[in-house]
Amino acid sequence: MLCPDLKPELSVPLYQQLYAYIKEEIHLGHLTPGSKLPSKRSLANFLNISLNTVTDAYNQLVDEGYLKSLERKGYFVENFDLLYKPKNRPKKWDQEEKRKKVTYDFSFNTIDEGLFPYSLWRKAYREAVEKGTDFLNDPDPQGGWSLRQEIAHYLYSSRGVNVHPSQIVISAGTEFLFFLINQMVSPQSIFAVENPGYERLSHIFKAGDQKFTPIGLDRWGMRTDLLEESGASIACVTPSHQFPTGCIMPLSRRQDLLAWAGKAPGRYIVEDDYDSEFRYSGRPIPSLKSMDVGDRVIYMGSFSKSISPSLRISYMVLPQNLKEEYLERLTVFKCPVSAASQRALEIFIQKGNFEKHLNRMRNHYRRKRETLVQALKEAFPQAKIGGEEAGLHLLLYLDKKLPEKDLVDYLQERSFALRGLYEFRLDKLTSPKPCLVLGFGRLLEEDIEKSVLALKEAILNFKEDL
Amino acid sequence: MLCPDLKPELSVPLYQQLYAYIKEEIHLGHLTPGSKLPSKRSLANFLNISLNTVTDAYNQLVDEGYLKSLERKGYFVENFDLLYKPKNRPKKWDQEEKRKKVTYDFSFNTIDEGLFPYSLWRKAYREAVEKGTDFLNDPDPQGGWSLRQEIAHYLYSSRGVNVHPSQIVISAGTEFLFFLINQMVSPQSIFAVENPGYERLSHIFKAGDQKFTPIGLDRWGMRTDLLEESGASIACVTPSHQFPTGCIMPLSRRQDLLAWAGKAPGRYIVEDDYDSEFRYSGRPIPSLKSMDVGDRVIYMGSFSKSISPSLRISYMVLPQNLKEEYLERLTVFKCPVSAASQRALEIFIQKGNFEKHLNRMRNHYRRKRETLVQALKEAFPQAKIGGEEAGLHLLLYLDKKLPEKDLVDYLQERSFALRGLYEFRLDKLTSPKPCLVLGFGRLLEEDIEKSVLALKEAILNFKEDL
Numbered sequence: 001m002l003c004p005d006l007k008p009e010l011s012v013p014l015y016q017q018l019y020a021y022i023k024e025e026i027h028l029g030h031l032t033p034g035s036k037l038p039s040k041r042s043l044a045n046f047l048n049i050s051l052n053t054v055t056d057a058y059n060q061l062v063d064e065g066y067l068k069s070l071e072r073k074g075y076f077v078e079n080f081d082l083l084y085k086p087k088n089r090p091k092k093w094d095q096e097e098k099r100k101k102v103t104y105d106f107s108f109n110t111i112d113e114g115l116f117p118y119s120l121w122r123k124a125y126r127e128a129v130e131k132g133t134d135f136l137n138d139p140d141p142q143g144g145w146s147l148r149q150e151i152a153h154y155l156y157s158s159r160g161v162n163v164h165p166s167q168i169v170i171s172a173g174t175e176f177l178f179f180l181i182n183q184m185v186s187p188q189s190i191f192a193v194e195n196p197g198y199e200r201l202s203h204i205f206k207a208g209d210q211k212f213t214p215i216g217l218d219r220w221g222m223r224t225d226l227l228e229e230s231g232a233s234i235a236c237v238t239p240s241h242q243f244p245t246g247c248i249m250p251l252s253r254r255q256d257l258l259a260w261a262g263k264a265p266g267r268y269i270v271e272d273d274y275d276s277e278f279r280y281s282g283r284p285i286p287s288l289k290s291m292d293v294g295d296r297v298i299y300m301g302s303f304s305k306s307i308s309p310s311l312r313i314s315y316m317v318l319p320q321n322l323k324e325e326y327l328e329r330l331t332v333f334k335c336p337v338s339a340a341s342q343r344a345l346e347i348f349i350q351k352g353n354f355e356k357h358l359n360r361m362r363n364h365y366r367r368k369r370e371t372l373v374q375a376l377k378e379a380f381p382q383a384k385i386g387g388e389e390a391g392l393h394l395l396l397y398l399d400k401k402l403p404e405k406d407l408v409d410y411l412q413e414r415s416f417a418l419r420g421l422y423e424f425r426l427d428k429l430t431s432p433k434p435c436l437v438l439g440f441g442r443l444l445e446e447d448i449e450k451s452v453l454a455l456k457e458a459i460l461n462f463k464e465d466l
Numbered sequence: 467m468l469c470p471d472l473k474p475e476l477s478v479p480l481y482q483q484l485y486a487y488i489k490e491e492i493h494l495g496h497l498t499p500g501s502k503l504p505s506k507r508s509l510a511n512f513l514n515i516s517l518n519t520v521t522d523a524y525n526q527l528v529d530e531g532y533l534k535s536l537e538r539k540g541y542f543v544e545n546f547d548l549l550y551k552p553k554n555r556p557k558k559w560d561q562e563e564k565r566k567k568v569t570y571d572f573s574f575n576t577i578d579e580g581l582f583p584y585s586l587w588r589k590a591y592r593e594a595v596e597k598g599t600d601f602l603n604d605p606d607p608q609g610g611w612s613l614r615q616e617i618a619h620y621l622y623s624s625r626g627v628n629v630h631p632s633q634i635v636i637s638a639g640t641e642f643l644f645f646l647i648n649q650m651v652s653p654q655s656i657f658a659v660e661n662p663g664y665e666r667l668s669h670i671f672k673a674g675d676q677k678f679t680p681i682g683l684d685r686w687g688m689r690t691d692l693l694e695e696s697g698a699s700i701a702c703v704t705p706s707h708q709f710p711t712g713c714i715m716p717l718s719r720r721q722d723l724l725a726w727a728g729k730a731p732g733r734y735i736v737e738d739d740y741d742s743e744f745r746y747s748g749r750p751i752p753s754l755k756s757m758d759v760g761d762r763v764i765y766m767g768s769f770s771k772s773i774s775p776s777l778r779i780s781y782m783v784l785p786q787n788l789k790e791e792y793l794e795r796l797t798v799f800k801c802p803v804s805a806a807s808q809r810a811l812e813i814f815i816q817k818g819n820f821e822k823h824l825n826r827m828r829n830h831y832r833r834k835r836e837t838l839v840q841a842l843k844e845a846f847p848q849a850k851i852g853g854e855e856a857g858l859h860l861l862l863y864l865d866k867k868l869p870e871k872d873l874v875d876y877l878q879e880r881s882f883a884l885r886g887l888y889e890f891r892l893d894k895l896t897s898p899k900p901c902l903v904l905g906f907g908r909l910l911e912e913d914i915e916k917s918v919l920a921l922k923e924a925i926l927n928f929k930e931d932l
Contacts, residue, residue, distance in 0.1 A: 066825070113597075126591070149558060172803075336803075
């Protein structure tokens with residue numbers, strides 16, 4: 001007979017206690033598949049509890065597949081092998097890799113967590129996960145229509161880009177957008193990438209067996225003369241804040257680039273507007289896409305900087321003919337972003353919370369940038385600061401000749417999260433005078449001065465150690 | 467002067483009304499960049515409101531970047547071009563594509579939405595989006611460690627697979643898992659796919675420029691003799707419920723497959739366990755991975771059937787040597803699943819809700835399956851039913867000679883969501899006697915009989931129309 005130790009004084013209802021007891025007995029093998037349970041009445045009598053309590057416990061067990069009820073015969077333990085039955089949890093596994101300890105956080109790909117609108121996000125998710133909102137359906141391969149509408153609206157009002165939501169494809173990061181682009185363009189295409197530039201692009205092209213060629217920069221961005229010579233047909237650029245040098249491409253170079261694209265069929269420009277939300281000074285320069293009368297620009301945007309890199313939502317705007325290619329052949333690839341995340345983002349934008357958040361963060365980052373620039377000027381009066389007009393990182397060009405790679409290694413080993421400019425060159429060529437890429441996304445305002453002083457001291461120590 | 471129409475009787479606080487008014491004036495261009503605002507005191511006097519109200523409104527505007535405060539000078543409208551300023555929302559765009567109207571929903575890739583645990587999911591997301599939970603950090607390329615622990619634990623207790631979380635890679639769907647596998651295996655590898663089989667696999671291989679070859683099935687699954695002849699080195703199989711025929715691979719064929727893999731270096735088996743959670747009868751057969759002493763099986767799982775296809779979370783378990791390949795070269799590819807979704811799933815499993823949900827759904831789907839089988843037997847007494855021991859779909863082999871493709875087209879045009887078996891053959895070869903793939907994931911229990919009768923009638927009409 002079943003002998004549960006029921007405790008009416010607990011806050012857990014009696015039927016739940018009985019349910020848990022019987023489930024445990026099944027898991028432990030004390031009740032075997034096919035065995036008959038006592039009738040509800042006799043168990044209620046035996047345990048001196050109400051019939052309802054037993055009925056509720058049995059019903060839940062039937063509902064979860066532990067028992068089956070056969071009419072006029074009674075309750076039986078289900079064929080147990082079919083059930084997912086957690087055994088005792090194995091002890092936790094040891095994690096092999098440990099994150100590096102960081103004391104001075106100049107990482108460039110992080111955001112400020114203190115100001116994140118946690119409660120608004122929770123609300124957005126709560127609304128997103130609602131019966132009847134269609135959130136359980138496999139999302140449209142391009143991403144949900146209503147989120148695409150919000151993005152189109154945002155692009156129109158903030159970037160001057162007039163696009164139709166049907167041109168937008170939502171995905172989970174640069175690699176997946178390029179995975180799709182690779183399928184749309186001619187297989188002979190050669191991609192031109194900025195050098196120095198976003199290091200992950202070359203990995204992505206290698207993985208996709210896609211030919212690519214690095215193109216040098218001058219102070220206005222990718223050199224169009226070299227681009228023309230290279231034979232490349234798809235130029236990947238970051239005009240609003242070149243990564244990593246931070247230069248903002250002037251109008252004239254933008255026009256040159258568009259002219260280049262117009263010269264031959266199959267030429268495209270991929271405009272990665274990765275941190276255009278954060279521009280602090282200077283006149284705004286229209287995005288390439290907003291000037292794109294020839295329809296040759298694939299515009300890429302992301303919410304990694306403006307909301308969080310952990311959100312994994314990015315998107316692209318396709319020119320008309322690529323959109324047709326996409327619709328014809330590529331809708332078999334599902335949108336990797338969960339419907340809940342899509343809906344939550346849509347709600348967040350729709351309610352005006354994205355706008356508020358952006359404006360607040362821009363202001364906040366501007367203050368941090370000013371504090372950082374000030375601290376750097378004091379600590380390194382001879383050094384040059386670059387790329388600080390926008391974005392969440394800047395460059396510190398030291399004026400001393402030092403082995404760049406050794407210096408960066410030295411700093412990284414001493415709990416500085418920072419990068420050297422040479423790391424973003426395809427050939428990893430170092431400069432005689434080192435240049436450091438300093439992010440301030442996650443760096444706390446109150447830590448800036450301290451961190452800059454620590455950086456100064458570490459560099460001095462490095463020089464002495466030489 | 468500013469003349470807001472403040473309404474103390476509203477529930478919106480006065481300072482919010484003032485804030486909204488000034489913001490609107492800025493957006494409308496009535497207040498231009500650089501223009502000075504009235505001092506807080508004079509505005510308070512003019513509007514006959516408290517100084518605090520004005521201070522709160524100004525502070526929020528400063529905080530959001532609309533105003534800047536210059537010491538001893540007052541408040542000025544920020545350089546407005548830098549702000550994201552939604553104009554009047556453009557009218558909604560028309561959506562080009564419309565979803566097909568479905569009256570009889572035999573779709574195979576859907577789940578039952580009625581029983582979805584909405585409130586538990588909302589709770590899980592609420593907990594996931596919490597300050598200090600590390601949810602804003604870029605997730606580990608393999609997916610969060612603690613979610614991988616939960617998956618390892620689940621695989622151990624439900625599938626007899628003993629894996630270390632470090633072997634698990636979490637991603638957003640089959641295409642992305644294969645994108646990674648393609649980079650890990652030798653470029654000369656040829657993938658063997660089941661024929662008939664999961665139609666999207668061939669698209670994925672084509673997109674990745676990966677060679678693949680279809681291998682025929684017998685009633686035990688992929689034919690190992692044909693596999694051996696084919697020269698393929700990576701066999702992609704669905705042993706627990708072959709897609710779409712539904713056959714369950716017996717132990718002997720599993721052993722043959724493992725023996726094939728052991729015969730030459732570089733051979734692997736991809737075991738796609740896509741709906742193994744739902745098995746209704748018969749003895750359980752161990753997964754290939756649990757028998758994989760030679761470490762040649764890449765195990766793939768997904769939460770598309772067990773939770774929702776819209777969740778977009780899948781994973782694979784890598785053999786030791788592929789894990790090393792992965793760690794060496796492929797961690798540059800970020801995990802496409804948002805940290806919030808990962809955390810929510812982890813919480814959902816950890817609290818035992820996944821187990822409960824699975825057991826409840828298995829029971830529910832079993833009932834629907836029984837109702838469907840019964841209804842089909844009555845409506846089509848001569849037909850054969852196949853693949854019904856597991857999963858969320860079954861096959862109906864009609865006993866009449868009919869043009870298969872025409873019949874399927876006819877039914878699809880008449881609001882039946884269903885597929886023909888021939889659609890899953892690589893060569894789209896039809897059979898003299900049609901076979902229909904009937905899913906019952908989303909089909910409501912109370913609609914089953916009606917839908918089967920409608921199917922019968924539609925097939926009769928089709929015959930008459932011939």
